[in-house]
Amino acid sequence: MSARGRRQRKSLTVNTDLKLMPLMNIIIAIIPMLLLSAVFIEVKVIETSLPRDSDAATAAAPAPETVPLDLAVHVRADVYVVEGHGVGPLLIARKPGSAAPDSLTALELTHVLQNIVAAHPGTTDIRIVAESHTRYQEVISLMDAARAAGLLSPALEGSSPEDV
């Protein structure tokens, strides 16, 4: 009886461990595949407007009661010129041939623009007037400086049609 009972107990023992190997194999295959196709670079966008045709805009728009500020940052060979109606021209040194303004120059530009915005509340528009050879990174950096000063609608413009 005792030997038979032991045999029965032995035969009823069930291995309750989960068979995880197939699942492991699937996950091990999926993870590298997902990691390879994953995008870890954060791409953002700046919504902007076309370099405007100033003559057409002037002709189409009705004459305003007050003269608009028409704030602009001009990129020159060795200087950034900030000007508008009743503003400036204020000059900020630019390293000739640089691909983008350094952090100090950008900070100075932001500070100048902040002062202008403080003096003219409600101003959100600014034109970035770039030269034909100005690098794209520099244009983006100038737009960043303008946005940091609260000028949320930077528009791009070429310095003169002859340059294009």
Next chain:
Amino acid sequence: MRRRKRRSAGLMAKFTSDGGLTLTSMMDILTTLLFFVLKSYISGAEVTTPPPGVTLPRSSVDAGMHTSVVIAIDHDAIMLGGERVATVTEAVASHELMIAPLAARLTEVRAQMDDIDRRKGKPPATTHLATIQGDAGIEFRLLQKVMYTLDRNGFPDIALAVLKKA
């Protein structure tokens, strides 16, 4: 003698395993990793990678991408949706603001988009969005020409793709 044998068999059973690995903790790690990777896919509204050879400029802007027509500009070519449509040399050398090959391709793309809208029963959109993925080193005159061509061919809403500054 028999008792000794039985005792040693019991000890063996106690100290030896069946040879299987303990995978539960490994599974926990892998499952967490899997969910993390899947979440990184789902969290972004629109995911894109700049084409090879294009280094996007860096900016502090925080607006995400929307579904749009993508124009990539590197130092050699202007590409629309991965298809090379014009060369930078030709575009820069031309005295026209309009880049003709790009304009022709944009017209086709807009016609396709309008057709899709019609099939969906929606009126064709009057304006379309285009995203420019330009290399940080390109000149402004090239960017200006591409923007002008986009505007004149039904894509006046323009977004400039940038990399988020750390």
